[in-house]
Amino acid sequence: MDYRTLLAGVLGVGLGAVLIAAPEVVVRAHTVGRVPGDRGGEYGTDGESNSGIRRLVRGVGAALVLAGLYFGAVAVGAV
Template structure:
């Protein structure tokens, strides 16, 4: 059993699960420190990202889960 491939499987499934479960947190972490384009809002309000961005993050998470499962199958020897 190749431990590097098994580690890639665990990391892929874990990161993919986080991307699927909490896309808002991933998006917020990605945009930390960026100046908003429009400064006309109320103090403390954030511009809400569209559903397309959340869907894209979940699709990337799903791809990572599938890749992790494939790497896990390779590490175990079923593929």
């Protein structure tokens, strides 16, 4: 059994699960420190991120989960 491939599988599934479960956190972490394009709104309110961006983050998370499952299967010799 190749432990590096198994570790890649575990990390892929873990990171993919985080991206699927909390896409808003990933978008916030990516945009921290950037000046918003529009300055409208009330003081203290956060702008809503685009639902398309959240869908994209979830799609990347699903791809990572699938890749992690494949790497895990290769590591244990199932494929």
